[in-house]
Structures are given as structure tokens and as C-alpha cells.
Amino acid sequence: MIESEFVSYAAPKAAFLSTMAASKSKNNQAETEHTIKVPQPTIERMSAYLQCVRAMFADGITTASSTEIAERTGINAAQFRKDLSYFGEFGTPGLGYDVTELEAHLARIMGLDTPRDVLLVGAGNLGAALSSYMGFTERGFRVVAIFDSDISKIGTKLAGRPVYHINELAGINAELQAQVGVVAVPRASAQEVVDKLVAAGVQAILNFAPTSILVRPGIAVRNVDLTSEMEVLSYYLRSK
Amino acid sequence: MIESEFVSYAAPKAAFLSTMAASKSKNNQAETEHTIKVPQPTIERMSAYLQCVRAMFADGITTASSTEIAERTGINAAQFRKDLSYFGEFGTPGLGYDVTELEAHLARIMGLDTPRDVLLVGAGNLGAALSSYMGFTERGFRVVAIFDSDISKIGTKLAGRPVYHINELAGINAELQAQVGVVAVPRASAQEVVDKLVAAGVQAILNFAPTSILVRPGIAVRNVDLTSEMEVLSYYLRSK
DNA sequence: TATACTCTGTGAAATATTTCTCAAACTATG
């Protein structure tokens, strides 16, 4: 998991310059007098706001107040305004936010103006589902290559894309230069795959293996552990 | 998302009685002099500890100190001890924790001593992957019925289980009494499906649809938004 | 253009969570 995140802060209007995703240490305070920390939870909520304003746009809404966005997302209105304030000023007092404009700002803040190429490792059930997951494509994430270690799968196609052997990863990404890797392999091979992705130049990893993986500082990791999610639900079911 | 969680606190040794998963309000402080709040992040880490001690057990390790668990999980040792302390005392000073014993305690705390029946809604790509996801089965979550709204899918089988029509959900669960629902349907139908699950008596929902869903207080919800995860990674890739 | 509203942006206060620290508890050994 990513613990700290710093954003250089320049002028009040629109300010998101250099970034550094760091891992576990506490002394990566690259603080200068103009550096402001953006809380991790804020980043996660930004994505929710983006989803929300897109839904509002689809509903034909052109202007939204923080209160309206709060109602839709279930996030406190002050929280929304505070979150945005880490990045600049995007609203109009007395009126609210222009939906189209806010969408563009949020997308840019999240780095979604550039499409991202994605390497998928693991052509099993989950890998197959992810390779054809429309949510990724819709939002500008393109799975450009699929890898597996199972010889019987090499050469077959998944969602129209050929499956390569995992050992070809570095060679193929020397060409592709994809920055994002998705790990959909069993627990036992997860760390090994992660190491190969990082060696191939991947900067961000989405890990579906139910195990904690280690990466060097500067590599962003998000873990999606389905088992863990179920266990958390199970906790809330105790004594029901 | 689940915001608050309270656990009745009884004696120092082993104490986790009544629970209440609450949603958005701030005034659900059912505080009595013996009530202690367990932070949400603690619950999430408990699952990681469980994973860790199981891996240690598999490695033949019989005793573990908080420091060793910290190294494996990447979580601070004091954090681990503090987390456990919400539930009781499980270690031996000077020695550490008995791996087998700790595993049993963690599993019980998380409510994993009872197997959980799961209803899966959505027989698309993701639903198919989830229905055969071994991680669930391994850990005592059994998908007992699968539902979809697509008539062409009704009667077909997914991972050996028949697919029923969504309208049969309530009727079938009157029999099955499953408490957990997994939502793997498109955004547009997510809220509707959630409402049907809740109406059918489901108490906990794992939502894969990329939209915020509303449930009445007392229903636990976990959202797994793959798109959002990607967007968070994208944020960390900005300016790289 | 004055007046009554509304809503943003943001310091300050309130909460929540993590980390530090260390007394007390236990082990292991001679």
C-alpha cells in the first residue's frame, strides 16, 4: 500500500506538479516551504467525485454544488471542498461547480488525460475477466499485452490479444513501454511476477494476489484482495 | 463504505460480543462504559495478519514475535499489538505468539469459524471468474446460487452451478438464508440488485459495480472498484 | 446598483489513527 504522497504546491489556481509515490518509510518528507501533502484518502475520493460528476453529466446536470455532490457520493460536503482545495479552486461562490469543467479538472488531476498502457500477467479466470473488463477500456486503460507461465496457454488469445510467456515480458515491454502492470496470478508466484514487472520498467502495479508484495520505493502498488474483502464482511456478520 | 464499528468490551481476555455495522451518521455512539470502538483500518489489517500467520504456519514456524509479523506484513509492530489489544491478549511476554493459537483467534475474531453462504449476482465475465475463484472456497465462502437478468443465461451453468433469474432471488434465498451477496453487474443495475439482495435478507454486500450504492444502516458494504484502483495508480504516475 | 441569498474555500477545532515508550510479564540459563 502507498503511504505518503507529496504534491508541490505553487499558486492558488491549479497546482499539481512533481509527485513521488513512496512506500513504508516515514522520513520521506521532501518538505519545502511550498510542499503540501495530499492525504491518501483524498486521492481515493477524487476518483469517486469523478464518477459522480460523470453520472451527473449523463443526467443532464450542468451545475453542481458541493452539497449535491455530497448527497450523491455519501461524502461530506466540506470534505469534498477540502479535497479539491489541495489542487486549486474550481468552483464559483454562490453557484457551485460547472460539471463539465470539474470533470476535466478531476480527470487531469488524476492523470487521466493520457491513456495508459497496461500489462496483464495471469491468463486464468480472473485474468480473462480483467482482459475484457470494459471499465478499463472506457476509462483509457488499454491492456496491451497478456502474459502467463502456463505453456499450454502461450499463443492462445484472450479477448483478442495473444498470450505471451512471462519470460518475454521484459523484451516485449522494451518496445511497449507500458507503465502499469496487473498481477492476476496465484499467491505463490505473485512476488516473482511483481519483480519481473518492475524489472521491465513498470511503475505502478495492481495486485490481485492475496499476499503482501514488496517493491522498491517509488513504485506504486494497489492491492485488491477479494478474500480479505470477504473476511471484512464476515467480521461485520459476527453475532448476527 | 462502512464508517463505524463498535464492539462491546467485556473482560481483558477475549472480548468480542455484539456488533453493529453502521452507515453514514455520526450519532450512532451506542457507547456504554464498557464499549470500545475498533477502528476500521484495524479490521482490514486483521485479515492481513491472518494471511501472514497462515503463511508462517505453512513455513513451519510455530512461534512469532510482533516484530517478525511486522516484517512480513510491512505493518508496524506496535500497530499489530495495538490492533490485537482491541480483542484481548494473545501473546506471551518474552516469547511472542503461538502461530497456531493466533491463527485460531484471528479466524474467530473475523467470524471465520462459521462457513458463509454467498449469493452471486451477475453471470458475465467477472461473475464467471468470481464463481470459480478458489480463494473464496478455500476460506469458507461458498457461492450457493448465481443470478442474472439475461434470459439467455438462465438455466446454463457457471462453475457447475445453475444460473437463476434475478426475480427468483428472494424466493430462493428464503430457503438458502445466505447472508452475503456479491454484485457483479453493470453500473446501471447495481442499485436495483442491491435492493433485491437486501430485500432477500442479505446482510453484507461485496459490490464490484463502479458506482456508489445506498443501503439502510446495519447492512455492511464493501466496494471493489477496479476502475477507481486504476485511477489511483494513474494519479501516482502523473509527471513520471 | 443595492439587497438578500447562496455557496466556496479555508483556518481552526474536533476526531481518529498511528507510533513511541516503558513497566510488567515471561523465558531461558547458569
Added chain:
DNA sequence: CATAGTTTGAGAAATATTTCACAGAGTATA
């Protein structure tokens, strides 16, 4: 059974995050 060495459990301190509350900025209307 005393002593040296570990490690837990938990109060207190440090950090982080959320929420409050309101001045100031802009709208809308007459």
C-alpha cells in the same frame, strides 16, 4: 532461584484526517 534478556500490552504523545464554522465572493432579483 536469581539474573539477563525478550517481548507484550497499553498509556501517552505525535500525526493524520475529518468536520465545523464563517468571512468573503459571487449570483439573482428588484
